[in-house]
Structures are given as C-alpha cells and as structure tokens.
Amino acid sequence: MTADPTYRGFALDAQTALALLQWQAELGADEPCLDDPLDRYDLPDRVTPAPAAAVAPPPAPRDEGRDLVTLAEGMAAGATTLAALAEAQEAFEAIDLRKGARNFCFADGRPGARVMVIGEAPGEEEDLQGRPFVGRAGQLLDRMFAAIGLARDAVDAERALYITNVLPWRPPGNRRPEPAEIALMLPFLRRHVELAQPEILILMGNTPCIAALNQQGILRLRGDWTEAFGLPALPMTHPAYLLRTPLAKREAWADLLSVSARLGL
Template sequence: MESALDYWSARALLEWQVELGATDALCEAPVDRYALEDPAPKPKPGAAPAPPPKPKEVDPVEEARKAARVADSLAALRAAMEAFSHCELKLGARNLVFSAGAPGARVMLIGDAPNREEDRSGLPFAGQAGALLERMLAAIDLERDAQVYMTNVLPWRPPQGRDPTAAEIAMLTPFLERHVALAEPEVLVLMGNVACQAVLGKRGLSRLRGKWEQAWGKPVVPMYHPADLLRQPGQKRLAWADLLALRARLDAVS
C-alpha cells in the first residue's frame, strides 16, 4: 500500500509545476508551454533598444480624393474642404474661398488662387479684377451673378500671394474636379496658368489661350485672368477674341 505524500512534499511538487508553467488544473488537450512565443521578448544584454515604429505616412492627395468622393452636394464639398487638415495654406488664410455666381450655370470660370480681396471677402474674382470680369462678361451678354459660376483651384490664399507649389495644386485638384462634377457646367473657362495646370496638366497661357480642349468630360478653353489684363492691358484684344469664341460656342449649342 503506497504511503500518502506529506504536506511539504506535495507543496514542493506543486510549486515545481507552477514554475514550469503548469498553472491550469484542467485543459482540453496537453499544452506544450515551451513552444509558446514569449509575448514580450526581452532584449539581449547590451543590445540597443529597438527603434519606435514609424508613423504611417499620409498621402494628402489620396486623402483629398477620399474626402471629395463622398461629397454629394456643393454644401457637403465645402464642408469637406473646411475640414481638410492636410493643407497648411488654410492656417494663414482669412477665409475659405469656395464659389460665387449661379450653381448650374452653363459657364464655370476657374481662377488660380485667391488674392488679397478674395481672401478678405471669401469670394472668387473680387476687387478690381472682379469688376473687370463683370464688364467682360456683360460684353457677351452674360450676367456674372446669374449666368456664370466661379471658383478657384486653391480655396486658400498662399502667404504673401506667392505662386502655388505643384504639391499644393495636386493636393487640391481632387476637390476642384468634384466641384466641376457637382456644378455640372457645359463649358469650363480656365483663367490662369494654375487653372491650366490643374485641369489640363499644362502651363504656358500665351500658347494655350483660345484653344478648345476636352477635360473632365467638358469642353475647356484657357483665357487670360482679369488680373493679368490689369497688369498687361495690351492683352485685352486677345481676351476679347476669346470671349467672342466663348459666346459663339454657347450660341452653337443653345
């Protein structure tokens, strides 16, 4: 007849099992504790600590595409642009310059970036350039506020009115393309080199102006920006020819 273990022998055996990892009294199947991975492996003595994981890089262009894609109205698009946190231009601008004129108009004008007057008012084509634009449109029987819709490539003014960078244009173009899709104009008028770069992927307004192209499913024509005409009055003759061509295009499809 086998003798029973005394208290101290039984306790010693139990402590030995716990030290080996046998802490579960019952289990469906045997567990090889030595085969389990250490959840937090200790560094070897003298080894340098592992570097912290790098934060995931954010692609601002892709983030802009995602934000623009879900906007199902002009109001939703404006809200998405106001909430967009990847463009530092908004930190130094007074206002978001979204649009002016009549949504759904046959003609949509796209300027470059807000100037000082646009930044103050929150409206594109403001100030002296806007006044000249109104006269230009009236000359071909278009009422600025009722028959034309206007926006810019950039909704925020760059510091000191500098030229936008290629990265800034690329970042904000998805919002512009969605803006065009929601506004549904018949014709796009690109006023300035930045507008040409965003929509056509080209620059060189003196070479591009007055030539009709297709982009984003729309007929597109580049023209001089009214601000350019204020600085270079000699180009008004070319701008008048482009306006007449725009009027002829509208009349041909009306």
C-alpha cells in the same frame, strides 16, 4: 596660491608668454609640437574597432503626399452636394494655407450655370470677403463677361456664371500655388465640376491649366479649345494679367467671342 608658470626652468609671466607665442607665430610656427621628437614609424598598429552590432534597417518612409491626396479623394467623393463639398474641403486640415488665410473662398455665382470659370487662388480682397474674384481682377472679369451677356448674379442659368478657384485659401503674399498644394486640392476641384455640371469651363491662367490639363504656358494655350474634366474648356489669360498688360485685351476679347459662339449667344 597659484603655480608659477615656467618654460624650461625659467619663470614666465603672462605678458612674456604672450610675446613668445606672437614671436613664434611670426616665424611661421602655427602648429603645436611635443617637447620630444616622435618616431611615427615606431607607433603600434592601429587597432581595428570591433564591428558595431547589427541594427535593423529603418522602415521605409510613408509617402505622406500620396496618403493626403488619397484622403482628399475620399472626402471629395463622399460629398453629394455643393454644400457638402464646401464643408468637406473647408474641414480638410492637411494643407497649411488654411492656417494663414482669413476666409475660405469656395465659389460665387449661380450653380448650374452653363459657364464655370476656374481661377487660381484668392487674393487679398477675396480673402477678406470670402468670395472669389471680387478685387480689381474680379471686377474686370465681370465687365468682360457682361460684354457677351453673362453675369454671376444672373437668375437665368443660360446667362449665368459660376466661379471658383483651384485653391480656396489665399497663398501668402499672393505667391503662385505650389504643385503639392494643387495636387491636394485637385480632387475637390474635380468633384466641384461634377456637382456644378457646367456646359463649358474657362481656365483663367496658368494654375487652372496645370490642375486641369497638366500643362502650363497660358500665352501659348489661350484661345484654343481643349477638354478638361470631360468638358470643353477654353484657357484664357487671367484678368490680373490684362490689368498689367492692356494690349492683351484684344486677344481676351477674341476668346470671349469664341465663348459666345460656342454657347450660341
């Protein structure tokens, strides 16, 4: 048995109650009120709550990024050969990129070459093959350096190239590497240069300039020799940019001639 709802003694059915609410809303009554008036000046003073028990402040958060860079530095420093460095870098689990990449892309070409090319990160084709600069941009890079007598498959170190990237794993969607990712891989890159012992470095694109020079703006930096990791270094536009902007190949050719002159080829 259900109670019979009433309004001041009058029975109300659901339809009537709803109609009354709609009528009050149309009149502008949009807040519920008590049946009897309330004198707010006669209310008791607000009770002040008791103070909460003292709680010790939480410990200062650890600088996780710095800790991971320190870990990377230790792992890189412990490698005494390129093979050991590749093994250490591939085993470094603190960078999330490795979870979505197919293959680890360490290097290609001849160790001990006079010229070491540092690119940005693997693309789709590089990720499939596990080698840097093997897609369309890599094929253009090979043609560019072949024009001055250098090749990654050259037996003679005088005419050889050694090629790597700042990041050995492909970023999702070929996006640009993030600063935190560059910072984590920088100790490995620095050690990579030390162990490869090139005569000069070629910084292909903005990401290598950020890593090695702490600068960006490749169109402004390209063509001017500088120093990176204690070696002469020349920033150059990335071959992928040249594929999109063929007119820029003229400046790239000038940069290649500068490399040739530097090496006395």
